Amino acid sequence: MSFLRRLADDVRRPGFDMMIAEATQAGQAPALVGCAFGFPVRRDGSWWQGFSGALPQDVEQLTASGRVFAISEIVVHPHERDRGLAGHLQERLLTSHQASLGATLVDQADRVSCAAFRSWGWQDIGEFRWPPGPTVLRVLVLPIGERSAAKPDGLVHNADAEPPRGADAMGPGVR
Template identity: 30%
Template sequence: MTITSLELRTLNDLDAIRGDVLDVYAEMRFPLLHLPNYAVTAFGERLDRHGVEPGFVATIAYADRHPVGFVYGNIIERGDRYWQRTKPAPPEGYTNRPALALKEGGVRPAWRKTGTARRIHDALLATRDEPFVTLMVNPAAGDGKVHALYRSWGYEDIGQSQPSPASPVLTVMIRAVR
């Protein structure tokens, strides 16, 4: 499988890619869609909220005009609710300058284990000037394989967070952008 193009879209383009992101999400999360936190409607609400937050940026991959994967995030600053919910509090070195928080991403099941997720991730980071990028992962996802994948990409665990009552407790991870 080959990605025919990688496109970086910003806040102004959210409306143009929203349907594609929702389609990819629904397929990649299909086994979990019955759970309130993973329902497509809940994800759509989060996407809309994140889409108007500072520094929204997304990378979406298409193969033959068909969306196969995406990642998106926002800029977070000291005092952001993202950091406030992280326990224990992250070291000040991570929070004293703006960071990029990856909020969601993934690829359709047929595109897993092809390197596509890493290509999308790296394409987004190649455009960034923040010193750090952070994300939250469900440590049980893929029987721990997703967490291990992020570790192999250079992320390290710095705490835990439960973004909403419907969310599982997530592991907060961070790494340098470059």
Template identity: 30%
Template sequence: MSLPDGIEFRHLDAAQARALRPVVEGIYRRSYVDAIASGDPFDSPEAFMHRFDSYSDPARGSVFAMVIAEADGHTVGQTWGWTLSPNAAWWKNFQPDKTVTDHRAFTEEDGVRTFALSEIMVCSEYTGRGLARALHDELLGSRPERRATLLVEPDNERAYRAYRSWGWSRVGVSKPGWPDAPTFDVLIHDLPPG
């Protein structure tokens, strides 16, 4: 599958991403059309942007990184995440699978070990053209951490299939503390040395 012609990537830090807040919301609205239409409060644009504001808040003390994809001067996709700081809330409600033999060692963060990949979204007119994988690789390929983690809804078969083919493995489940949050599968992926 080849990437559409003319795709360019822009790397952004938290301040740059926050300055593009309307663009971030626009990409979400053009990517999560069905989820928004479902009426699930967790998927509302307002709830999504509240989470974005929290994740990109410099006061959190974690390193936020974002990649935006553009084609012909228009934004067509985005991905972001952050480095998990010591005592990160990410692992607070984590229930490991049997593959995790030492829960404490697995979840103890030092501020440089794990990158939490929070979002990958591609505007509906660009789906199925390899852009999600390209965004994934662009962001994770720039990270110095040793591993990455993400959350995926167990019934999101399309995303799950993609993540598994990209080298991710399930390690347990978690229910984030956000209002109306579902229970997610937790995936992990080792990152190549930088």
């Protein structure tokens, strides 16, 4: 039931979006085989409250520019896992929102999920405690962009990532 609770909470967030994948077998109706959903991170940085330590400057800059999208959940049918469906769903979701950075929180005790996200290119940038309690979450980010010698992290470091001049720094009302 925690999946349904998270979905019900997130669907109310401004900018919520979900990508789904269906598969069709001969003579059968399409069947849901995967989904990924999330929402834009507020420009005011409030989503990061609970982050332990200093937030990396690039992440802070992209948050202020409105270019960070939080992936809340990725679910893929076991028969589809080896086909790259999870990576495709997250990529479509992030690019459809013109995000420069994906962000997610994963329970550090869930080693399988942490390993899966890392195998899809997500980078661990620290830990997060929210709400205050014993559960420690790993903060993972996925830079969207080409990596090069000048940009080894793949993050955008240019005027496009700056907050618009004179724009309200507050984004949609999300965590």
